[in-house]
Amino acid sequence: MKTALALAERGLGRVAPNPAVGCVIVREEEAGFRIVGRGWTQPGGRPHAETAALRHAGALAKGATAYVSLEPCSHQGKTGPCAGALIEAGIARVVGTIADPNPEVAGRGFAMLQAKGVDVTENVCAADAYYLNEGFFLTMSERRPMVTLKIASSLDGRTATHEGHSQWITGEAARSRGHLLRATHDAIMVGSATAIVDDPELTCRLPGLEARSPVRIVADGRLRLPLTSRLVRDAKKTPVWILTLPGGDARRREAFEGCGVTLIDVEPGEDGVMNMRTAMEAIAARGVTRVLVEGGARLAASLIREVLVDRIEWFQAPKVIGGDGYPAVAALGIKKAGDAPAFMLRGTAVAGGDTIASFVRGS
Template sequence: MSDEAHMRAALSLAARGLGNTWPNPAVGCVILAADGQVVGRGWTQPGGRPHAETEALKRAGAAARGGTAYVTLEPCCHWGRTPPCTDAMIAAGVARVVVALRDPDPRVDGAGFSRLRAAGITVEEGLLAEDAASLNAGFIKRLRYGLPMVTLKLATTLDGRIATASKESRWITGPESRRASHGLRARHDAILVGSGTVLDDDPDLTCRLPGGVPIPAPRVVADARLRMPLGAKLVRTAREVPTLVATIPGHSESALAPLREAGVEILELPPGPQGLSMHGILTALATRGITRVLAEGGSGIAASLLREELADRLAWFHAPRVIGGDGIPASYELPLLELARAPKFRRVAHRTIGADVLTEFEREAG
């Protein structure tokens, strides 16, 4: 097998950690013995530790000596709660390290490469760097801009409606699409909705795929007016799954206390020009280590994210139905007077799921 094939295998391993490694990146590692046989595989474990390299070296054992390590992100060279991965590779006697992407963390950022080279290890970087950057877009964005990557998920009819005029929305898409939506939840660190979605649908916002996920994603509700009822599923299960309510200051303690007593964490954030700021919410989440956010609705959340240019990716499920102009749109007004100012996205994936279609987009820069 080629270097590229082994790196693609490492990237596949890294993807297993998405949604469960924050604040650390999701990394994959493949170890080849000197004779070219694969002797170790690893990926970042839930909670961010052990690291992928440590896991792969543990499986490889003595067979790693004189071999090659394929790693999707530059090995760390600093002490945290675990020793540096560079030291582990040096101690294992690895002769060559092939890395997809340099780590943008200022504690690493090339220093890992230097440490390996100083120990006489051959280092090659940049193989499938674009793929590695896409995989860890949330980790990179948090480090560079203090914000998580945001995927806006929309489930609509062909004419872009998420519910009828009476707010009936169950179920616009089919069971296959709903399972795919749970897969999206599993690959993100937190799930964001507005208070309107809680009032209309009373969701639990958990991943209900067989086997579940090691670390349930925190659920975040944007609720400037503190409308979420105490009887909502999110409140009743707040001690089982982390639940945060983002709101503006000024609410009475009598309104806040019952939520806190139920286990809900309150994030009081200064309002923006148009109310509760999505930028403020996302900044607060990034400060907590969140790197990937799945925004599930509704129309107000979608409009805010699009208006503030904070939706990095779209996961758009289209069902073969038409509701009409009196239905609730996927996004409220942005508003726009010029077509040139409309948010622009490029299609990156398109597939049929049951009777529905899922199209995925990435935001165009500039």
């Protein structure tokens, strides 16, 4: 199953709105167990992992065991159900993780297999399977994508000096890891201030992964982003969406759309600014399951305040900038330490001279 999960991971950032699934087909032979088929969800979501693995295994699938990182689908979509394909191929046993949260499946895939005499084992590596496809699960349960907040800061949590200088706080190895994060998400998001000051490209520039650049999203309620920015100039090549308040200047909206930018109207909350939960629901409705947020401090604070941040990837350079530098997260208005949003450490890594700490939202 660990192999199936590793195969599934290859699809992250490329298969939305579908889940990223892996499948391994194993036969027991005189010399021992042998993998005869491997597959994972292909770009765009088709073909599914089981179909790819069965194609790889061919006739050797008959009587074999299939390890699948998510319940095989049971409904007729653009292709036939994967549960039916496994049955037709003569698979004797299916080892699965957790049920597909899609209401059209939700246990029916496992039931279909069992009804045809296939031995089914469930809940193997279930926690790992949920973590891998958390974005897909959240779109089903909360109608929003999974949000990863990526922060690059000094040891004291500063992202820039008091004069606004931020290039480069972390080193080249850490920046490469940041680009890999981009490749595994469906969209990358920044606030308008970050987009204006840094004029970023927000693309994946790792050699060989350039085509995996995600949709670029800017939270810009007042359409302040210059039409001459890199994001706007490149919008027809790599998609750019701007989240904005409805009723903005008609000529400016027309100019953005003429440049290939997609404008998404987001109703304001009681404070008059964009409601970020509504914004995330609008993003999910367009097929995005995983969003990487890279800045700035006010956007990060807004998402944390609304309990929308599911993971934090904190890149720290061994430097101290001081209290007059720009903070990674703007004010949250917390009065007691016990009221602060809690995150749990999942793991750490070293990238050159920098460290990366991975956190998940606490319960």
